[in-house]
Amino acid sequence: MAKGSGSPGFGVDIGGSGIKGAVVDLERGALAGERVRIPTPQPATPDAVCEVVAQVLDQAGAPDGPFGLTLPAVVVHGMVRTAANIDDAWIGTDVVALVEQRTGRRPVVVNDADAAGVAEARYGAAREVAGTVLVLTLGTGIGSALLYDGRLVPNAELGHLEIDGALAEHRASDAAREREDLSWSDWAARVQRYLQHVDRLLWPDLIVLGGGVSKKSDKWLHLLDVRPPVRPAGLRNDAGMVGAALLAASPPGGTAA
Numbered sequence: 001m002a003k004g005s006g007s008p009g010f011g012v013d014i015g016g017s018g019i020k021g022a023v024v025d026l027e028r029g030a031l032a033g034e035r036v037r038i039p040t041p042q043p044a045t046p047d048a049v050c051e052v053v054a055q056v057l058d059q060a061g062a063p064d065g066p067f068g069l070t071l072p073a074v075v076v077h078g079m080v081r082t083a084a085n086i087d088d089a090w091i092g093t094d095v096v097a098l099v100e101q102r103t104g105r106r107p108v109v110v111n112d113a114d115a116a117g118v119a120e121a122r123y124g125a126a127r128e129v130a131g132t133v134l135v136l137t138l139g140t141g142i143g144s145a146l147l148y149d150g151r152l153v154p155n156a157e158l159g160h161l162e163i164d165g166a167l168a169e170h171r172a173s174d175a176a177r178e179r180e181d182l183s184w185s186d187w188a189a190r191v192q193r194y195l196q197h198v199d200r201l202l203w204p205d206l207i208v209l210g211g212g213v214s215k216k217s218d219k220w221l222h223l224l225d226v227r228p229p230v231r232p233a234g235l236r237n238d239a240g241m242v243g244a245a246l247l248a249a250s251p252p253g254g255t256a257a
Helices: 046-060 095-103 112-122 168-172 174-179 184-202 212-219 236-248
Strands: 009-014 018-025 036-039 067-071 107-111 132-138 142-148 151-153 206-210 230-232
Touching (some): 009 046, 018 046, 018 236, 067 095, 067 112, 095 107, 112 132, 112 142, 142 184, 174 212
Antiparallel strands (some): 018 036, 142 151
């Protein structure tokens, strides 16, 4: 993939609590316009979410052409195969066709953590890092992106590993911290337990931790004691939008780096 693009991209990031979108400068890997955020409808059914996506595109002034769209789900060839923190009605949905029908624009649809991972590999904390990189987004759940030499291995669902009798994202996500009113040290102990487990499985050269909680990394990152280097996400909570826009502008099979 070329190192930059002369035209702006656009990314929409669908999360469990909010749907946000913005014009993206693909040279710098940064937002080039005002970020628009609208609460995720409840229930987060395909029709309801597509209505909000259309509003985000309109309000944020999306340029013509394809745009990137993330989902907290496994997405294979435009088909949704799982539903995490969105309605189960998404499973089996041809999301590309549905969004294009509603918005008149063709999306490039990708797992939300995969989009964040691609952005971090191209512009952020994993830029020019060789070998195996694991990017984890700690938010409503735990998203995961696995990259090798900047190339994405899509749909790694490592937030669904079982740790101490429960799904990892039910114990170590930022939502779990808030739900259980955990101190930073108690929560960091859970994150550390999770990171040690994935380290034994994958032996990554670097772990990047993102999601909204990455903005507060000074409160908890120093509490972690794991083998590989751990860095906070460079693009913070914008990584999903940036990565989605980058993938929409990329040829099939292109790398993130």
